[in-house]
Amino acid sequence: MNISQTPVVASNANPVAPIARVFDNDRSSAAYRLRIALRLKRLDPRRDHVVIHGAAATHREPAYAGINPQRLVPAIELADGTVLTQTLAIIEYLDELVPAPPLLPTSAVARAAARSVALAVACDIHPFGTPRVGLYLGEAAGLSPDAVRDWTRHWIREGLDSLDRLLAIHRKGRYAIDDAPGIADIFLAPQALVAERQGFDLGQWPILAEVVASLRLLPAFSETVPA
Secondary structure, three states: OEEEEEEEEOOOOOOOEEEEEEEOOOOOOOHHHHHHHHHHOOOEEEEEEEOOOOOOOOOHHHHHHHOOOOOOOOEEEEOOOEEOOOOHHHHHHHHHHHHOOOOOOOOOHHHHHHHHHHHHHHHHHHHHHHHHHHHHHHHHOOOOOHHHHHHHHHHHHHHHHHHHHHHHOOOOOOOOOOOOOOHHHHHHHHHHHHHHHOOOHHOOOOOHHHHHHHHHHOHHHHOOEEE
16 A cells, blocks of 8 residues: 555644645646655655646646645645645645654754755745746836846845855754755755756855755655756
8 A cells, every 4th residue: 555545643643644646746846845755755646737837827727726725836635635735834744644754853953954944945045936926027027038037046146145054054964954864955955956947056055065966866856856
């Protein structure tokens, strides 16, 4: 039986519902985070593809809006019909669903550090580079495609400068926080890939580049990369 279909009991003895399906997209860096986490947890639930680009986009249609009111990917639907959104929340749910391997460190300080790296990506870098923001800047602000790209690159650079400094403070092992890949790495690797696709050389952030190079040796990171 697939582990994603096996009932699991959390440490507080409250039932944790298994995953029925994942709403995914091959090009989304946020969905890439969830694919990494699922692979680390050895989970393989049903995958529903949501189109988020072009004329064939389905994420803004009423059917998907009824599943995820934000109309974003990824999202997961549990066996009891509950839908969870936002990758940080989903990944922490996975940690309760399948405790091993853990995606958060054991100490309170290290857990907070891991979350700070994840949140730096999710809140302070990723939103500036999403297609919907670029589209708005072009339509409402009248920016040219080149101006939108320069604007996006500015915030990616600012964010990765800060991330490299965070890693210098918190890193105690091979990966972002310690010697096990976890939630900080799950957010870091997709954002590094976005930066490279925007033309950045990760070598200008030596600590970040070293962590990402190590992560890319792991199948969970290398075999789930966006198209």
